[in-house]
Amino acid sequence: MVPLAADTTSAEDTPYGNGEIVKADSAVPSPSLLATLYSMLDRQGGVIDRLTQQVEAQRVAHEALTGRLQELETSRETADSPASLSPSEGVSELALAKATLLKGFTLNPKRPTSTSPFSDAPSALTFMQRLYPNHPLMEAVAHHHARVDFSSVGTWAHYDSRSGHTLSQPRAVTKAGAWLPLNSSEEQYAQITFDRPVVVVGVATAGRDSTEYQQWVTSYKVEVLDRDTATGSHVWVAAEPGVKQYTGNTDKSTIVLQTFGNPVVAKQVKITPLECQVHPSMRFEVYAWAY
Secondary structure, eight states: OOOOOOOOOOTTEEEOTTSOEEEOOOOOOOHHHHHHHHHHHHHHHHHHHHHHHHHHHHHHHHHHHHHHHHHHHHHHHHHTSTTTOOTTSOOOHHHHHHHHHGGGGOOOOOOOOTTSOBSSHHHHHHHHHHHSTTSOOEETTTTTSSEEEESOOOEETTEETTSOOSTTOOOOTTBOSSBOOSSOOTTOOEEEEEEEEEEEEEEEEEOOOOSSOOOEEEEEEEEEEEEOTTTOOEEEEESSTTOOOEEOOSSSSSBEEEEEEEEEEEEEEEEEEEEEESSOOBEEEEEEEEO
């Protein structure tokens, strides 16, 4: 009988299924190395916990914002329904809220003053189109994109102050050459009403286009119809928060343009003369695009 060969595999050798013998690594990590590794794992775990909390906070905020937008949309649908809002009334809170979102793409131009007038309506329009080249800007008053109503109009002999209130309106013997209210009271105003919300970006004014009279408005205010969230009623507020008045004209013929630092979504715009030369006489334009 042939004796079997002795098994030379030691306790430190590890057999594998393929018959190979692999020498096990007898090195053992030191306690200090293990402590360092555990500390790193703890720190990483803390970072993961903080990131998880931030993600959860973002999710909660997103859900809250989504819920608020849904509430506003419901409010808009209710407020703008024929039973609760006539075409002559203002726009919903939702439309005004969306106006704040427009700040992301406005140019925030510096408003021109009376030191930089325009000689004619096309020049003023061209200037506005350069400010907002990617939007179909319209002259709302000149091209009848909105209805214009006046608090009052004055009539003298054959002059009709309902006509000639646009910047490009040619003067004729049957026109007063501007809108002329009955008196210089602050309650006198021109109201521009659109059939749907628009984005308003500026207003231009000029004086009375007449060879006989030296009359124009030197300052005025611009307001839009807003919804009071506390009472639900409609109120007139400044088109630009904090801007109580705008500089008007210094003569009867040149056009002074005032652009809004940030556009406002509105359905109704009101222009009220504040100060004037002799008598409040005004030609005006509202620049906007469909919302």
